[in-house]
Amino acid sequence: MQAGTRMADVASAIGIRTEEASLVAELKAGSEEAFGRLIAQYHQPIYSLVSRSLNDPADAADITQEVFIKVFRSIRGFNGDASLRTWLYRIALHEASNQRRWWSRHKRQEITIDAPAESDETGESFSLGSTLTHQGDSPFDQAAQSELRVQVEACLRELPDAFRAVVVLRELEGFSYEEIAEILDVNIGTVKSRLTRGRAGLRALLGEAAAQRGSSRFMSPGHTPMNRTIVEPAR
Amino acid sequence: MTPKIFRPVNPEQHQSIGIQSTAGCQSVRASFSDYLDGAVSGHEMYAINAHLESCPPCKDEFSSWRKMQHALTSLRPPKVPDDMALRLRVAVSQLKAKQESRWSDRFAVQWDNAIRPLLIQASAGFAGTIVLVGSMILLLGMVAAPQAVMANDVPLGEMTSPRYLYSAANERPIVTGQDTTIVIDASVNAKGQVYDYKIVSGPESAEVQHQVAEQLMLSVFEPARVFGAPVRGRVIITFAGISVRG
Numbered sequence: 001m002q003a004g005t006r007m008a009d010v011a012s013a014i015g016i017r018t019e020e021a022s023l024v025a026e027l028k029a030g031s032e033e034a035f036g037r038l039i040a041q042y043h044q045p046i047y048s049l050v051s052r053s054l055n056d057p058a059d060a061a062d063i064t065q066e067v068f069i070k071v072f073r074s075i076r077g078f079n080g081d082a083s084l085r086t087w088l089y090r091i092a093l094h095e096a097s098n099q100r101r102w103w104s105r106h107k108r109q110e111i112t113i114d115a116p117a118e119s120d121e122t123g124e125s126f127s128l129g130s131t132l133t134h135q136g137d138s139p140f141d142q143a144a145q146s147e148l149r150v151q152v153e154a155c156l157r158e159l160p161d162a163f164r165a166v167v168v169l170r171e172l173e174g175f176s177y178e179e180i181a182e183i184l185d186v187n188i189g190t191v192k193s194r195l196t197r198g199r200a201g202l203r204a205l206l207g208e209a210a211a212q213r214g215s216s217r218f219m220s221p222g223h224t225p226m227n228r229t230i231v232e233p234a235r
Numbered sequence: 236m237t238p239k240i241f242r243p244v245n246p247e248q249h250q251s252i253g254i255q256s257t258a259g260c261q262s263v264r265a266s267f268s269d270y271l272d273g274a275v276s277g278h279e280m281y282a283i284n285a286h287l288e289s290c291p292p293c294k295d296e297f298s299s300w301r302k303m304q305h306a307l308t309s310l311r312p313p314k315v316p317d318d319m320a321l322r323l324r325v326a327v328s329q330l331k332a333k334q335e336s337r338w339s340d341r342f343a344v345q346w347d348n349a350i351r352p353l354l355i356q357a358s359a360g361f362a363g364t365i366v367l368v369g370s371m372i373l374l375l376g377m378v379a380a381p382q383a384v385m386a387n388d389v390p391l392g393e394m395t396s397p398r399y400l401y402s403a404a405n406e407r408p409i410v411t412g413q414d415t416t417i418v419i420d421a422s423v424n425a426k427g428q429v430y431d432y433k434i435v436s437g438p439e440s441a442e443v444q445h446q447v448a449e450q451l452m453l454s455v456f457e458p459a460r461v462f463g464a465p466v467r468g469r470v471i472i473t474f475a476g477i478s479v480r481g
Contacts, residue, residue, distance in 0.1 A: 048312040196268035
């Protein structure tokens with residue numbers, strides 16, 4: 001039974017690779033229809049990744065467009081060493097990194113007259129199944145969940161870029177260690193190390209935020225709000 | 236890879252050291268990230284599990300790691316602008332069109348957008364100019380045409396000089412000792428006959444003068460005319476074909 005499942009997985013993987021190879025061939029031939037499929041499949045995850053990687057999420061749409069334009073321009077150079085998905089994410093992170101550098105040089109000193117709104121970014125109604133709470137939360141619980149998401153997003157944004165990228169790729173995009181190593185062009189040991197430090201840093205930030213709100217959700221017995229130190233890895 | 240050693244901790248051990256972690260605890264906590272991903276071997280997983288069961292501080296710590304992970308999974312993808320996919324397709328399409336357009340296509344576009352409208356205006360202007368200038372010329376021709384005054388003018392060409400017609404005898408060459416031309420100023424009467432002459436240049440010997448006189452006497456001229464009436468006139472005659480003796 002297990003052997004049969006494995007064979008099915010292998011066959012599925014081969015099917016995906018064949019489909020991807022076919023898509024890549026069409027993209028290289030300049031098929032607009034193929035680019036349409038690529039955009040339909042990847043514009044949401046690329047936008048999410050870019051949005052979480054930037055200092056200012058308002059730039060995410062422009063950077064996502066830059067990513068796809070870059071993909072269009074350089075698809076002929078894609079040699080298939082990495083998967084198409086991995087390659088796309090690598091370009092996206094590279095563009096986001098460029099934007100962060102630009103932002104730190106130009107925009108950081110700007111002062112906006114509009115204070116950022118502390119609200120749920122999605123603007124959608126809650127999906128109970130995707131929260132940690134059980135079915136049948138009260139409106140109060142839903143509001144608490146919404147507040148928690150905002151807080152998690154804020155803490156995630158506070159993480160150093162290198163840690164945040166690994167945490168996002170692993171926890172939110174579901175990439176394996178090997179794929180993350182490929183995307184970031186680092187070895188697996190570095191991925192594991194950054195993931196450990198990123199998670200620990202995020203836990204510390206969340207614990208600190210919870211302590212300020214008087215919640216013990218992320219606090220462990222050994223945790224004190226003032227003892228967090230997140231050191232950015234050497235580049 | 237060397238397997239890590241995780242030892243279960245006696246609860247009393249923690250009580251004796253307060254909440255301070257042991258070396259085993261540090262080792263276990265360092266593996267929490269891998270443990271969350273299941274990236275540890277079966278043996279290590281069993282050891283960590285056993286440690287967590289026996290060590291409440293580590294268990295609480297791991298619980299907070301797991302809550303952090305659950306909090307992350309509760310995040311939803313940011314809301315993509317509604318027109319994002321369309322915007323991307325348009326951007327790619329424009330880029331593709333820009334890359335593929337040949338010079339003829341670009342010229343066609345330029346022609347349609349810039350030259351053609353300009354050409355219509357230029358043609359209209361040119362046609363208008365022709366009509367205007369043509370009308371002006373026509374009006375000037377009809378209204379301010381100059382009168383034909385030729386008929387009233389005195390013809391200036393009615394005064395002619397004598398002209399050589401023919402010789403009454405066969406023409407003979409003038410024989411002289413010098414290789415030169417002879418220029419003669421001859422006077423012609425109203426009948427076309429030479430009545431006087433003078434050698435302007437050339438040998439003036441008696442022999443030459445005799446030959447010249449003989450030639451002139453036999454020559455017939457069209458007399459000079461003033462308004463059609465024959466009058467006397469003068470003519471310059473040149474003898475160029477001279478035989479040189481010797």
